[in-house]
Amino acid sequence: MSARPQLKRLYTEEEYFALEEASEIKHEFYRGEIFAMTGGTVNHNRITRNVLTALDSRLQGGRCEAFGSDLRVWIEAHSLYTYPDVLVVCGGVDIADRRNDTITNPQVIVEVLSPSTQAYDQGEKFVFYRTIPTLQEYVLIHQETPHIIHYRKQAEGWLLTDLLSIDDRLTLSSLNVEIPLQRIYDRVDWL
16 A cells, blocks of 8 residues: 655744744745745845845934844735845835735845745745835845846846946945945955
């Protein structure tokens, strides 16, 4: 007799939030499934810190605000709760279902790529992110070499720009902000 395949257990949003509040690690929630998120490397953390502090200093006193990876994003069209590495909100924070740890209106999302998440971040996750009405720019940062993939929303679709030199500058048009790659990769140890 053949073994029966085991069915995946699906969780409710309430069960997911209870798990998150009791857990020391973060989890993504996608259509009832819960996925543990891996920890970041030293370079991953340096890049995230560099981007966050660069954005914070350039946005001070304006209508936009940068946040780190402890703030969750709700993507309603795909029933996905996820934690981008860095995000920027402009014109006030819209929270999801009275949860002060989950927002729905990022204008810019930044992900630092890891070998285990690179395909997902560049593929399916970008498909999900594109359904957020407020999203204007999506930035993917490699940590092994100076390489940034920058998508900017335009009327006819998403414009891709590849930055491949440490002397390049990341221009976030929707924020009127420019960040040198040297600043983004400050203190990064190249392998």
